[in-house]
Amino acid sequence: MPREKFEEIKAFAGNKETPCLIVDLDKIEEQFDSLQKGMPFAKIYYAVKANPLDDVVKLLVEKGSCFDIASVYELNQVLALGATPDRVSYGNTIKKAKDIAYAYEKGVRLFATDSENDLYKLAQNAPGSKVFFRILTDGSGADWPLSRKFGAHPDTIYKLIIMAKGLGLVPYGVSFHVGSQQRDLGQWDHAISTCKYLFDAVAEKGIKLKMINLGGGFPSKYIYPTVGPDVYGTEITRYLKEDFGEDLPEILLEPGRYMAGDAGVLVSEVVLVSRKSEYNQYRWVYLDVGKFGGLIETLDESIKYPIYVEKTGLTQEVILAGPTCDSMDILYEQEKYELPLTLEEGDRVYIFTTGAYTQSYSSIYFNGFPPLAAYILPRGSHKEK
Numbered sequence: 043m044p045r046e047k048f049e050e051i052k053a054f055a056g057n058k059e060t061p062c063l064i065v066d067l068d069k070i071e072e073q074f075d076s077l078q079k080g081m082p083f084a085k086i087y088y089a090v091k092a093n094p095l096d097d098v099v100k101l102l103v104e105k106g107s108c109f110d111i112a113s114v115y116e117l118n119q120v121l122a123l124g125a126t127p128d129r130v131s132y133g134n135t136i137k138k139a140k141d142i143a144y145a146y147e148k149g150v151r152l153f154a155t156d157s158e159n160d161l162y163k164l165a166q167n168a169p170g171s172k173v174f175f176r177i178l179t180d181g182s183g184a185d186w187p188l189s190r191k192f193g194a195h196p197d198t199i200y201k202l203i204i205m206a207k208g209l210g211l212v213p214y215g216v217s218f219h220v221g222s223q224q225r226d227l228g229q230w231d232h233a234i235s236t237c238k239y240l241f242d243a244v245a246e247k248g249i250k251l252k253m254i255n256l257g258g259g260f261p262s263k264y265i266y267p268t269v270g271p272d273v274y275g276t277e278i279t280r281y282l283k284e285d286f287g288e289d290l291p292e293i294l295l296e297p298g299r300y301m302a303g304d305a306g307v308l309v310s311e312v313v314l315v316s317r318k319s320e321y322n323q324y325r326w327v328y329l330d331v332g333k334f335g336g337l338i339e340t341l342d343e344s345i346k347y348p349i350y351v352e353k354t355g356l357t358q359e360v361i362l363a364g365p366t367c368d369s370m371d372i373l374y375e376q377e378k379y380e381l382p383l384t385l386e387e388g389d390r391v392y393i394f395t396t397g398a399y400t401q402s403y404s405s406i407y408f409n410g411f412p413p414l415a416a417y418i419l420p421r422g423s424h425k426e427k
């Protein structure tokens with residue numbers, strides 16, 4: 043984050059009660075534009091769950107983005123904020139029949155599936171809709187793998203594609219998700235090859251698939267860097283062209299983390315600094331935000347947020363924890379963050395790259411702590427470039 047931008051965020055945070063999340067819409071706009079530039083042929087379906095704030099959704103509606111929704115609640119939100127149903131994909135493979143019927147009634151005609159029973163529900167409640175089929179990936183290489191739960195083996199997907207046609211649906215394409223914060227570009231290569239195999243296999247049965255949904259997985263900037271977004275764009279384009287030639291199928295992207303992660307700064311405060319014994323090497327630093335206040339992705343220390351404090355000088359490794367009375371509310375114990383020895387109660391702590399998967403994950407009044415507050419940084423108050 044550029045220095046001036048951080049100064050602006052700090053000034054805006056002012057005396058606001060902490061913890062709170064400050065969201066920079068300029069950054070979201072920049073991410074949208076750079077992803078679109080990297081893969082100009084692709085249609086972006088923002089994964090709403092990453093950051094469902096109305097202002098974020100509204101901005102993306104204005105930018106012409108499409109939306110990947112997982113529930114009728116997200117559907118209602120994006121429609122209310124101006125997205126038309128032809129810009130919505132119901133990307134959750136786990137849905138109630140009545141929710142499918144509701145989405146269909148609202149005009150949604152694009153659905154994900156990965157099982158026979160879901161396909162029956164779609165045929166009955168969303169007749170004639172376009173369906174895409176999610177293949178299983180193993181999520182290796184990802185900081186936050188989420189793939190085991192979703193998708194099916196390509197052989198099963200093959201059968202589902204054939205079945206879908208028989209049920210009066212339109213078998214439209216294939217999707218996958220390589221796992222969130224995916225560091226290994228080869229995962230896309232592998233998954234795209236599987237798509238190609240399925241395209242060819244069902245073509246022999248007279249079914250012409252038209253679309254590949256490359257899912258999410260595009261990275262944000264946490265403490266261990268990944269290659270830049272431009273490299274993701276170039277490499278993925280190359281994999282696509284290797285398998286499909288110049289005449290690419292319709293390509294969908296479902297970025298969540300990439301779009302919102304870098305756009306958030308969580309402002310927190312030190313509640314307590316302590317040592318477990320006089321000779322214990324480590325100080326415990328307790329913040330006013332923890333796993334239940336929005337930082338659940340520190341589970342198994344998977345996501346490692348960059349953390350910044352104002353004080354400088356001699357630093358020492360610490361254990362970082364949250365404020366609640368659940369003993370799992372420790373942020374980092376294995377990964378050692380170094381913080382100044384002079385750090386004390388009341389000092390502000392800035393947690394970067396918290397624009398995605400934080401506020402919407404924060405609990406409702408666990409230990410009485412309210413859900414994480416979020417503020418939108420006023421736009422245009424500061425001109426970069």
Ligand SMILES: *Cc1c(COP(=O)(O)O)cnc(C)c1O
Nearest residue numbers: 089133222258259296297298299
């Ligand atoms: C969560 C999710 C995404 C977004 O993933 P990121 O790794 O955050 O980009 C995309 N598609 C689907 C179906 C999802 O469930």
